[in-house]
Structure formats: C-alpha cells, structure tokens
Amino acid sequence: MQAKLRIGLAEQTLLAALGQAAVYSEKHSTPPPNIQSPLEEAVKIVKQAYSVLPVYDKIVPALLSDGVWNLPNTCSFTLGVPVGPMLAKPTKGVSEIVQKFQNTEYTCEFKYDGERAQIHYLEDGSVEIYSRNAERNTGKFPDVVAAVSRLKKSSVGSFVLDCELVAYDREKQKILPFQVLSTRARKNVVMSDIKVNVCIYAFDMLYLNGRPLIQEELKVRRECLYESFEEEAGFFKFASAITSNDIDEIQKFLDAAVDGSCEGLIIKTMNKDATYEPSKRSLNWLKLKKDYMDSIGDSLDLVPIAAFHGRGKRTGVYGAFLLACYDNNNEEYQSICKIGTGFSEAVLEERSASLRSKVIPKPKSYYRYAETITPDVWFEPTEVWEVKAADLTISPVHRAAIGIIDPDKGISLRFPRLVRVREDKTPEQASSSEQVAEMYSSQSHNQSNNQDDNEDD
DNA sequence: TGTGTCTGCCC
DNA sequence: ATTCTGC
C-alpha cells in the first residue's frame, strides 16, 4: 500500500488530516495540559513523527493503538528506515550569508556533484543505501557497502551516514562529472563489473551506536562523524569544510570548491538551529553556487524556435520552448535545450501571446534539431532570451556547436532557466556556436585548457 | 539479435 | 534540479 503512495500528492495536507482525525476520534483521551489548540498540536506531532519515521504502516497503527499524544514514543527514528535528507536553500552571494548568520557560528562545506546517499549500517553488519528519494540503492553500490564496512572504526557498531557519492578517477585522483556517475549500472551490480568508481564524501551522521543524533547540534554530529571513520583517498573522505565568518575567506573557499569540480558551498549553523531537519529546506542550510549569483555564471542569449503546449496551470499558454544558438558559418539555428522555468505568469503570458503570431506551419530549412523532438508549434526566429545554466553538457539530442567539440554530438545546458528577454538583440546576434563551444571547453572538467585564466605572477 | 521508444529516477 | 505563487 505504502509502495504506491508517492510524495507530491499533498503529503503535508494528508498528515494534517491524520492528526486532526486522531484528535476527533480520541474524544476521551487526554491531551497534555497547557495546550492552546489540541488540533494544531496534534498536527505538529503527526508531522514530526512522520519526518523521523516516514512509514504510514507504522504511524497509523500507532495512532490507533496508543493515540496521538503517545506518538513521539511509539514512532521514533528507526535504524534501517531512511528519513528525508535535509535540504538547503539557494542563496545569491557570500554577503547574503554573512548577513543572515551574523552573530552565529557557521561552517562552509564543498557541495559535491554526485548522488546523495543515506547509508544505514546495522548491528549485524548489514548495510542499506538509500537515495535522496528513499529509493533502496544498495544493489547499485556494492563498492560503497564494502568501503564503509572497511573504513568504519572498530568501535562503531551501527550508524547512519549522510553523504554524497561522487564518480572518481583513482589513477588521476580526480573527481569526475555527474554525467559519468550516471552511466553506472543500477541493478544487481557485482564488484568486478564496476567501471565507474565512486568516492564517498561524508558530511553528516544521524545515528551512532544505538544513539539517534537527529536532535543534536551539527557540532556534536560532526564530532561523531570525524571520530567514526578513517579517511582513504579515492574511497572515503570527509567533505572539505572551513569554519569562518570572513567574507574574503569564504569567497576564496567558494572558488576552491569550483576549482575542485564541486558545484559550490553548503553553509550550516553549528549550534543555533543546528539540528537535523529531515526533508526541510530550512534556513539552517544554505547553498551557494556561482550560477545563483547575478552577473556571474554561464549566461547565454538564445532564440525560441518552437514550443510545447502547457498543462495544468499552464493550460492555454506554452509550457516550454525549444531554444537555439546561431551558427554563423552555416547560417543555421541549432537546438541547444528546452526551457520551462524562470517565467513569471505575466512574462509567460506575454511571450506566448507574442510568439503565437509568429507560428509557421513547418520548421525552417535552416533549423538544425533531432527528429525525435516534436514540438506542437514552430516559430519564425524573432526573439532573443537571456538564459542561465549551471553547466554545459555533451548532448545525445541537441545540435548546438555540433562538429566543434564532437563530430556528431551537440551541446546542451544543465538546469536552464529564463533570466530576461533581450529586447536589444536580433536573433542573428544570439550566442554563436563558437561561443557555446568555448564555454563548454573552459569548464574546469575539460583539461583541453586554453590557459587564459592566468593568475598574476 | 538489434533498434527505437517510453519510464523512472538521478541531478 | 530551478523557479514562481497562493496561502
């Protein structure tokens, strides 16, 4: 029953209903004294219980047998049951962080570009690995199971580890891009077949030797973490961290993170509001990536050449657009990505209205795209949009800069979103294929470096 | 056996 | 993932 109930379906509303129903059906039970609103209190309790034990088949029976007010005792964190990983809120710059956390001790950690994992090690030596969405990933990472068992200290009999699994080249001692990690086989993997190695970057500890740590401060949890494992290059490392409140120092650390193939930084309070909050994107953890910052990060000017009808609340307007860069040599527009986020409702309405009048019956002969992409409508090339992205990737479907980096693959964008409409540019002035290729090449992963990033010496 | 398409899960 | 919006 639980297996088919997926989140996204108004989970919080469902939990609130559960809590309220419990109060109504427990007419004769006694809520603790000095409570203003038993209804609200019950909702809090149910949500709290579910956050540490997200299993309806446990919560509901416990509610029925021992009531809401006993729920904190009857439903608590359980080894082997994954809790939702704590999330971080996007932040636009170092100054915003310093401001938000003034008078508070906080730490900055590298944000590694891999796959989130919650590793449970049980007293009997068995291991379970869960993904960000509580999928059981144990069969995908036998190497991680082995590493963790080997590198835990002998005093450690059970633990829950929060970490990032990152593709790693042990010969060159280098982190590999997320795209490499994602090529790993996913089912029934056996050690000898593994082609992409993984390094564990550990950053939190939720449970140790029978003791839940969720309600402890990060300072305590981190101490537990550091005491529980041996590091080993290419297999298990603690996430790089500094504790500082100096703007320049943090800025340098951010640059170091990006240089080290990381996405940016995660900033966490050490003591104040420093408990582990499952599933919450609370203020306690902030994330800082270059592409969140205004006037820094990869930004491109692209032309909408086609669109798809919107669904749900986008019914009646376009829901997504196909974007292209311009190849001056071949005088053609090459698809680079679709885009469907970054539009306010007003802007989406404007753009839809504007482009509806530019619809053409067939794609232009000078549009280069994969036949597998089948938009609902095609446009005359008329507008230029500024788009931001986290990364550029080699694409199996898009055609931007095809023939420059790879003979028959183009380039696409990771996490594309609209920044603004460039009223001042014509489509021919959009980002060129050469520029796209240049941006791809200068990413830190690709050592085909033109060495123009000289430090002064 | 090989190829194209779709789905579910990573980000 | 990112972003926007109603509550």
Added chain:
DNA sequence: GCAGAATGGGCAGACACA
C-alpha cells in the same frame, strides 16, 4: 516562509517490434 506545481538534461532498464 513553506508547500505545491509547473518545467529542464540525461542515463539505464524495460518493453515492443522487426
């Protein structure tokens, strides 16, 4: 400020079909 709902690229695996 939070929850929910729009939307992105790209991969392995499942499935359908030749």
